Amino acid sequence: xxxxxxxxxxxxxxxxxxxxxxxxxxxxxxxxxxxxxxxxxxxxxxxxxxxxxxxxxxxxxxxxxxxxxxxxxxxxxxxxxxxxxxxxxxxxxxxxxxxxxxxxxxxxxxxxxxxxxxxxxxxxxxxxxxxxxxxxxxxxxxxxxxxxxxxxxxxxxxxxxxxxxxxxxxxxxxxxxxxxxxxxxxxxxxxxxxxxxxxxxxxxxxxxxxxxxxxxxxxxxxxxxxxxxxxxxxxxxxxxxxxxxxxxxxxxxxxxxxxxxxxxxxxxxxx
Amino acid sequence: xxxxxxxxxxxxxxxxxxxxxxxxxxxxxxxxxxxxxxxxxxxxxxxxxxxxxxxxxxxxxxxxxxxxxxxxxxxxxxxxxxxxxxxxxxxxxxxxxxxxxxxxxxxxxxxxxxxxxxxxxxxxxxxxxxxxxxxxxxxxxxxxxxxxxxxxxxxxxxxxxxxxxxxxxxxxxxxxxxxxxxxxxxxxxxxxxxxxxxxxxxxxxxxxxxxxxxxxxxxxxxxxxxxxxxxxxxxxxxxxxxxxxxxxxxxxxxxxxxxxxxxxxxxxxxxxxxxxxxxxxxxxxxxxxxxxxxxxxxxxxxxxxxxxxxxxxxxxxxxxxxxxxxxxxxxxxxxxxxxxxxxxxxxxxxxxxxxxxxx
Ligand SMILES: Nc1ncnc2c1ncn2[C@@H]1O[C@H](COP(=O)(O)OP(=O)(O)O)[C@@H](O)[C@H]1O
Ligand SMILES: [Mg+2]
Numbered sequence: 001x002x003x004x005x006x007x008x009x010x011x012x013x014x015x016x017x018x019x020x021x022x023x024x025x026x027x028x029x030x031x032x033x034x035x036x037x038x039x040x041x042x043x044x045x046x047x048x049x050x051x052x053x054x055x056x057x058x059x060x061x062x063x064x065x066x067x068x069x070x071x072x073x074x075x076x077x078x079x080x081x082x083x084x085x086x087x088x089x090x091x092x093x094x095x096x097x098x099x100x101x102x103x104x105x106x107x108x109x110x111x112x113x114x115x116x117x118x119x120x121x122x123x124x125x126x127x128x129x130x131x132x133x134x135x136x137x138x139x140x141x142x143x144x145x146x147x148x149x150x151x152x153x154x155x156x157x158x159x160x161x162x163x164x165x166x167x168x169x170x171x172x173x174x175x176x177x178x179x180x181x182x183x184x185x186x187x188x189x190x191x192x193x194x195x196x197x198x199x200x201x202x203x204x205x206x207x208x209x210x211x212x213x214x215x216x217x218x219x220x221x222x223x224x225x226x227x228x229x230x231x232x233x234x235x236x237x238x239x240x241x242x243x244x245x246x247x248x249x250x251x252x253x254x255x256x257x258x259x260x261x262x263x264x265x266x267x268x269x270x271x
Numbered sequence: 272x273x274x275x276x277x278x279x280x281x282x283x284x285x286x287x288x289x290x291x292x293x294x295x296x297x298x299x300x301x302x303x304x305x306x307x308x309x310x311x312x313x314x315x316x317x318x319x320x321x322x323x324x325x326x327x328x329x330x331x332x333x334x335x336x337x338x339x340x341x342x343x344x345x346x347x348x349x350x351x352x353x354x355x356x357x358x359x360x361x362x363x364x365x366x367x368x369x370x371x372x373x374x375x376x377x378x379x380x381x382x383x384x385x386x387x388x389x390x391x392x393x394x395x396x397x398x399x400x401x402x403x404x405x406x407x408x409x410x411x412x413x414x415x416x417x418x419x420x421x422x423x424x425x426x427x428x429x430x431x432x433x434x435x436x437x438x439x440x441x442x443x444x445x446x447x448x449x450x451x452x453x454x455x456x457x458x459x460x461x462x463x464x465x466x467x468x469x470x471x472x473x474x475x476x477x478x479x480x481x482x483x484x485x486x487x488x489x490x491x492x493x494x495x496x497x498x499x500x501x502x503x504x505x506x507x508x509x510x511x512x513x514x515x516x517x518x519x520x521x522x523x524x525x526x527x528x529x530x531x532x533x534x535x536x537x538x539x540x541x542x543x544x545x546x547x548x549x550x551x552x553x554x555x556x557x558x559x560x561x562x563x564x565x566x567x568x569x570x571x572x573x574x575x576x577x578x579x580x581x582x583x584x585x586x587x588x589x590x591x592x593x594x595x596x597x598x599x600x601x602x603x604x605x606x607x608x609x610x611x612x613x614x615x616x617x618x619x620x621x622x623x624x625x626x627x628x629x630x
Contacts, residue, residue: 060528086534097529101547101625110543111533156529163533 009072011036011167011198018065026052028222039199041209044219050202054169058089090160094172096152098144104155105140108162130158134188150181154188170201332591345595346602349586356422356577366425369405372398373428418496422577430568433500438507445512467509475502480574499571507564518553551625558618562611
């Protein structure tokens with residue numbers, strides 16, 4: 001078991017993380033430390049390496065340099081460590097990735113049953129509790145294809161929570177949703193945050209970042225260019241950043257439309 | 272006042288026919304001509320197969336040959352050869368029971384309630400075990416009957432079922448190896464699959480039956496029947512592996528990632544997430560492959576086995592019934608039809624059942 005009483009150890013520590021896709025340098029010396037219960041929002045233009053970074057945390061991508069320590073366990077080639085970390089880290093994807101051949105309830109119980117080896121009755125009780133929490137208990141026996149996008153994403157959150165993880169990763173959980181469904185998902189995430197979950201969210205929802213985040217990270221070109229509490233991030237730095245920088249455009253853009261537009265045109269400024 | 276809604280009168284059957292087939296004089300003529308030909312053909316066929324046919328063996332081949340219609344007495348006289356081949360006459364009830372065992376096993380394993388690892392293993396273990404004991408004997412007071420004497424429908428079923436039982440898991444293994452991240456594994460597997468697929472089945476059967484004994488030590492050879500089944504299973508698995516791989520390609524990469532993120536191990540991801548979806552995608556092609564394999568069992572005749580088709584040849588081939596080959600082939604075609612048709616209906620049932628959870 002991962003020890004939960006080592007108070008000094010942060011939930012997540014990333015040191016000098018490097019990641020290459022072939023010869024492409026996708027992450028360049030990332031450093032990040034996340035305390036237990038802390039909420040981090042990661043933003044930045046598309047292709048900046050946000051997904052790559054959070055996918056490294058549960059080894060969906062293998063890093064090439066530096067260290068990642070999750071809940072006191074270092075991520076390396078040790079399969080036992082990887083399994084242990086994946087059990088304790090939940091992830092929610094942009095495209096939900098629910099299992100289409102299983103009902104909502106089966107989606108939620110399967111990992112508790114085969115990974116945590118819980119008996120079905122206990123797994124189902126847990127699943128129903130979390131489905132209640134994401135406010136769709138009545139859909140338990142439907143198949144994912146019978147639900148709306150917002151409902152599917154809430155099931156995906158419940159499915160991750162059923163493993164009772166200590167850290168939750170979100171990779172643009174609302175980007176694939178119709179606008180009217182965004183808030184039902186964000187509401188669930190806000191509730192989760194208020195209950196003290198350690199969260200790392202890649203999102204362009206400014207309102208969510210303001211309300212929930214302890215820190216906002218801005219990434220571009222595989223680096224963390226800025227790291228600040230949301231108030232500071234949204235007010236001062238937008239104006240204090242160099243006039244023609246990507247960061248500035250990005251922040252202004254955010255303020256105006258609070259959603260993502262890719263400023264590819266500015267990429268060269270960082271190279 | 273009350274409004275009464277009257278639906279326009281639905282066009283009657285007759286009206287509908289008139290509109291479809293007798294709209295213009297030319298159409299009427301063509302329709303009538305077709306109808307006449309059809310009635311004529313159906314009547315001819317029925318007349319041959321039923322009205323003027325001979326069903327009893329009492330008159331012997333001579334009475335039969337004189338009749339204008341089909342000579343079904345050949346079946347009545349020779350059905351034992353068709354079903355059991357050269358299996359000893361007094362023991363043929365065992366062959367019949369063995370056939371029933373295989374059919375029951377197949378039907379049971381087609382029922383969704385039996386689709387758990389333990390139940391399927393139980394059904395298959397019991398089914399093939401029962402078949403083997405019944406056919407081979409030598410225990411429980413049953414007389415020993417060597418594989419060389421097996422034949423007819425029993426042999427066809429045995430070869431088909433064992434080919435699938437060995438070939439199917441092998442196909443899944445090959446498909447999984449082919450998508451391995453290690454290039455030398457995936458390339459080697461690809462080479463094996465493509466190699467086997469580029470050879471004709473006959474040459475594979477011939478190699479396994481006749482050539483292999485020269486290359487293998489005595490204790491490894493086994494009976495010719497089992498070598499032939501292995502060859503046929505290998506051939507089946509090469510094709511089925513590509514079908515399964517196609518099905519796997521249809522599963523979104525996010526599925527496996529989600530399973531990984533939930534902490535599932537490799538085999539858990541494969542068995543719970545990837546394969547169920549891949550097999551669903553591959554279902555129509557898989558049923559097709561089963562049908563083809565069933566019919567290809569008749570090729571074992573070239574290495575000296577009397578499966579149902581070859582037994583049919585023997586059934587009319589002995590002098591007195593020589594004239595009645597059409598009836599024998601019609602009968603065998605009917606047996607093939609029963610099996611293949613049930614297989615494809617079952618495929619349709621599976622597709623309907625699976626479509627419930629899709630999109
Ligand atoms: N599997 C991959 N193979 C090669 N390049 C990749 C792969 N995944 C991502 N990349 C590249 O890495 C960079 C960062 O991608 P990503 O982390 O997905 O960005 P973001 O999530 O910020 O939009 C992009 O330039 C992308 O093209
Ligand atoms: Mg991304």
